[in-house]
Amino acid sequence: MDLDQIYAGLGDETRRRVLHVLAPGPLCVCHFQAVLRVPQARLSKHLAYLRARGLVTAERRGNWMIYALPAAPSRELAANLACLQECARAQPRFQRDLARLRRLAPTLAAPRPCGPARPAAR
DSSP: OOHHHHHHHTTSHHHHHHHHHHTTSOEEHHHHHHHHOOOHHHHHHHHHHHHHTTSSEEEEETTEEEEEOOSSOOHHHHHHHHHHHHHHTTOHHHHHHHHHHHHHHHHHTSSSTTSSOOOOOO
């Protein structure tokens, strides 16, 4: 992975916030919306940008797209993601994002990514 791709990906605050909240584990778009409080259309644009440059991966699970950091990032990407995590510790907006993510944590383990299962049709 080339450094220009990494730095371009990190060049926007929303993309930095997305990468930051992905550090603990995969999320779907509805989780990003709840944590970052950013409209779905804006998130989708940034997620597509990150995915096209290899900074995130995506996997379809039913109706949902689940985004994650690459399982085996390049040395350069791993170093820059570690730097982002370190620098974000002192930033209030990033801390608020992590606090909302922690509150959301019980729903992240649910079999359906975006909330409780609907009752079965009779």
